[in-house]
Amino acid sequence: MELRHLRYFDAVAETLNFTRAAERLHVTQSTLSHQVRQLEEELGTALFDRSGKQVRLTEAGEVLRSHMTPAMQQIDLGLQALRSPGEAITGSIRLGTTPSFNTQMVPTCVATLLKSYPGLQVTVEELAAGQILKRLRSGHLDMAVSYPPGEGSDLWFEPLYNEELRLVVAREHPLARRRKVRMVELHNLRMVLLPAQFLTRKLLDDCFAASGARPVVVAQLNSVSPMIELIRQTDLAGIIPESAVGQREGLRVIPLEDPTPIRTPGMLWPKGASRSPVLKHFAEIIRRAAGEAA
Structure with missing residues (x-):
């Protein structure tokens, strides 16, 4: 051998x-x-x-x-x-990620990596999926946690898991006691959503169209953490992965159906790019975190 x-x-x-x-x-x-x-x-x-x-x-x-x-x-x-x-392991990793993964999973993975390589420099950029693809192709990112790049892409995509997006409301919201909510029931509901340039927003818009629902989009924020805080303090509803919400006080997370919005996050790399041992180790850390999230 x-x-x-x-x-x-x-x-x-x-x-x-x-x-x-x-x-x-x-x-x-x-x-x-x-x-x-x-x-x-x-x-x-x-x-x-x-x-x-x-x-x-x-x-x-x-x-x-x-x-x-x-x-x-x-x-x-x-x-x-x-x-x-005689030199410690140094260098840098540039990671791109969409907002929902940057609330808990990515910071946890970076913390785990830095415990093994304290001399490393890690840069995390929170971007829309389309911007991530552009920065990977231009060489400004080493890897990313995002969504499939489409057929015939020049990027590798490794799916991590499938996740449902859930309705998130404050505990005082009229829908807070519901066990499930159908998408059509979101018609005329006051909501906060990601802006149109995000793939998750496109997924949600397709689900709204399929169900015949037209929510009233009062606010659009390009980061999940402020969306969650806005939901907690107002009567607005949002649609967010449960893993991004975590154990925050004052919120209810409710499954959606007819249809259920589902997305498949994964890791992305430029094809043909060499990956250092540290970058491979980081990928393993992300895989383990994704397994726990799934």
């Missing part, structure tokens, strides 16, 4: 796609498949289930990756230390 076998396995395990993994490693798909087969033969067990439309890790593959990832990170850090002897 050689180190390259493990790097090939790790790339496929991360993307769950041999074509994407081969592009990332700058090797042919046949070379990658052959190297992974060699590793499986040497270990005497299948690491990937290739029987369906999507490649999946087998139980043996999950076990190997869970033990291998920390070791690979230490190897990469050791190699980096050899290239810069």
